[in-house]
Amino acid sequence: MDATTDLEIRKAARTDLPAIIALFAAxxxxxxxxxxxxxxxxxxxxxxxxxxxxxxxxxxxxxxxDDVVGTFQTTLLTSLxxxxxxxxxxxxxxxxxxxxxxxxxxxxxxxxxxxxRERGAAKVQLSSxxxxxxxxxxxxxxxxxxxxxxxxxxxx
Numbered sequence: 001m002d003a004t005t006d007l008e009i010r011k012a013a014r015t016d017l018p019a020i021i022a023l024f025a026a027x028x029x030x031x032x033x034x035x036x037x038x039x040x041x042x043x044x045x046x047x048x049x050x051x052x053x054x055x056x057x058x059x060x061x062x063x064x065x066d067d068v069v070g071t072f073q074t075t076l077l078t079s080l081x082x083x084x085x086x087x088x089x090x091x092x093x094x095x096x097x098x099x100x101x102x103x104x105x106x107x108x109x110x111x112x113x114x115x116x117r118e119r120g121a122a123k124v125q126l127s128s129x130x131x132x133x134x135x136x137x138x139x140x141x142x143x144x145x146x147x148x149x150x151x152x153x154x155x156x
Contacts, residue, residue, distance in 0.1 A: 009060055017044060019068035020044075020061065021044050023070070024092070051073065057076075058074050060108070070104045071094050074112055075089045076121065087121050087124065089126065093105065093109070
């Protein structure tokens with residue numbers, strides 16, 4: 001791991017939104033059609049405001065100095081299976097391409113795991129695009145286990 005002692009992980013602020021959007025827009029694998037186009041900003045802002053208003057969701061940024069170099073989102077879920085034990089879902093994990101390989105992703109995931117423990121979650125779960133073999137190795141190295149197949153159905 002590279003020296004990331006100056007890495008700050010914190011709840012995202014509205015002022016971080018352009019940098020977060022740029023991270024997603026630069027991701028050619030995600031397939032979410034993210035864009036930094038000005039006319040799309042209101043969509044991102046509305047989503048940010050919904051996340052920020054939720055007690056169960058949190059959007060985070062990882063910063064080195066003034067630069068946002070990573071982001072992830074967590075959602076605390078509760079369902080009846082497992083006797084109602086909550087679990088923390090981690091989504092939208094991105095590290096800026098020029099900052100990869102420096103331990104930023106690991107620090108973000110360890111931060112998410114610690115937040116899960118603080119909130120009483122029984123486990124942390126995530127999904128990853130099936131084509132991201134390097135990401136899968138990364139998550140397995142951190143102790144995540146492949147256990148389920150994921151499905152989705154686009155509605156638009």
